[in-house]
Amino acid sequence: MKKSAHSHAHDHAAEPLAELTSRLRQKSQRVTGPRQAILALLREHRHPMTNKEIHGALGKGDCDLATIYRSMHLLEEMGMVKRFDFGDGVARFELVTGDKHAHHHHLVCTCCADIVEIDDCFAAELEARVAAAHGFKTVTHKLEFFGVCPDCQQAGHSHDKAKRSRRKPCGC
Amino acid sequence: MKKSAHSHAHDHAAEPLAELTSRLRQKSQRVTGPRQAILALLREHRHPMTNKEIHGALGKGDCDLATIYRSMHLLEEMGMVKRFDFGDGVARFELVTGDKHAHHHHLVCTCCADIVEIDDCFAAELEARVAAAHGFKTVTHKLEFFGVCPDCQQAGHSHDKAKRSRRKPCGC
DNA sequence: CTGGTTGCAAACAATTTGCAACCCA
DNA sequence: TGGGTTGCAAATTGTTTGCAACCAG
Numbered sequence: 001m002k003k004s005a006h007s008h009a010h011d012h013a014a015e016p017l018a019e020l021t022s023r024l025r026q027k028s029q030r031v032t033g034p035r036q037a038i039l040a041l042l043r044e045h046r047h048p049m050t051n052k053e054i055h056g057a058l059g060k061g062d063c064d065l066a067t068i069y070r071s072m073h074l075l076e077e078m079g080m081v082k083r084f085d086f087g088d089g090v091a092r093f094e095l096v097t098g099d100k101h102a103h104h105h106h107l108v109c110t111c112c113a114d115i116v117e118i119d120d121c122f123a124a125e126l127e128a129r130v131a132a133a134h135g136f137k138t139v140t141h142k143l144e145f146f147g148v149c150p151d152c153q154q155a156g157h158s159h160d161k162a163k164r165s166r167r168k169p170c171g172c
Numbered sequence: 173m174k175k176s177a178h179s180h181a182h183d184h185a186a187e188p189l190a191e192l193t194s195r196l197r198q199k200s201q202r203v204t205g206p207r208q209a210i211l212a213l214l215r216e217h218r219h220p221m222t223n224k225e226i227h228g229a230l231g232k233g234d235c236d237l238a239t240i241y242r243s244m245h246l247l248e249e250m251g252m253v254k255r256f257d258f259g260d261g262v263a264r265f266e267l268v269t270g271d272k273h274a275h276h277h278h279l280v281c282t283c284c285a286d287i288v289e290i291d292d293c294f295a296a297e298l299e300a301r302v303a304a305a306h307g308f309k310t311v312t313h314k315l316e317f318f319g320v321c322p323d324c325q326q327a328g329h330s331h332d333k334a335k336r337s338r339r340k341p342c343g344c
Numbered sequence: 345c346t347g348g349t350t351g352c353a354a355a356c357a358a359t360t361t362g363c364a365a366c367c368c369a
Numbered sequence: 370t371g372g373g374t375t376g377c378a379a380a381t382t383g384t385t386t387g388c389a390a391c392c393a394g
Binding site: 083085087089107109116118122123126127130131134135136137138139140141142143144145146147148149150153 | 257259261279281288290294295298299302303306307308309310311312313314315316317318319320321322325
């Protein structure tokens with residue numbers, strides 16, 4: 001992994017790490033290298049990453065892919081990361097920063113897979129309405145937008161990193 | 173496959189079948205037994221079904237699972253069925269009825285997997301707004317709600333956010 | 345006849361799991 | 370020390386694909 005000066009108390013990673021540490025302790029679980037590395041990586045990358053991407057970014061030898069899967073489950077349960085599903089059959093994760101911006105959605109280019117974050121969520125109130133209308137509780141929602149980004153619109157879009165939907169996004 | 177009286181012009185399945193027939197012809201493709209059977213089945217079942225469920229409902233010997241996967245891709249491309257992703261790693265499909273109700277969302281119980289359809293979509297205008305704000309085109313969206321249904325609430329089931337990730341909601 | 349289709353099996357890819365070695369608290 | 374963790378490999382599961390037999394038009 002690209003090691004940042006993570007041994008100093010005032011390290012940037014201190015914030016999420018501190019929370020991790022204390023929370024893990026409460027669950028009588030451990031603050032291990034892989035877990036720290038994953039959090040550190042997600043702090044830099046501000047966009048959702050797949051487990052495979054995380055694995056690659058950490059340096060093949062540093063952490064096993066299976067461990068990443070296990071860690072993401074743990075971190076998700078603890079609410080430290082959020083799972084996103086863009087419909088291509090691969091899970092993506094983002095670090096949950098304590099403050100606002102916590103809840104947001106994405107605008108994904110179906111062509112180049114570029115991702116834009118949409119901060120304002122308006123569906124919140126709907127959640128309540130939907131819940132009330134059908135007697136459901138603890139209602140949450142998933143909302144993502146898909147479209148073709150400016151770049152891809154003009155350039156006879158070269159499906160560079162586009163690979164969403166195990167099936168071709170745009171039929172060209 | 174369970175062949176319904178599909179040779180009569182006034183057959184219930186006539187509506188979707190007729191459209192299928194004509195559209196397939198235009199694509200110089202064929203109206204086959206499996207395709208008719210799938211459409212007929214989706215007409216009855218008004219809820220999203222997984223390929224495996226469709227396969228089971230058609231009678232193991234009637235249509236191969238692979239054929240169902242291929243058919244769903246075709247039907248999806250033709251806009252006859254719509255694919256939904258509830259985040260559990262399994263695709264679900266619903267027949268697209270020509271009229272309204274065409275665009276709708278779901279409220280899924282994370283415990284018993286029961287599904288309620290939400291007809292009013294409010295995200296439509298947001299699509300336009302989001303598209304304009306970021307220069308994207310042909311913007312669409314996916315929105316689903318998750319929660320605990322009335323039945324499961326009392327039934328003791330406290331698995332609030334049951335793991336819909338990969339495995340069955342809650343194995344109890 | 346003939347190209348689109350299907351069944352079957354093998355291939356794939358994402359994710360999960362069993363288990364022995366390992367390490368943090 | 371001991372139970373949570375990890376790496377490795379094998380197992381699962383959803384989905385796709387190669388190919389020869391088959392069928393709708």
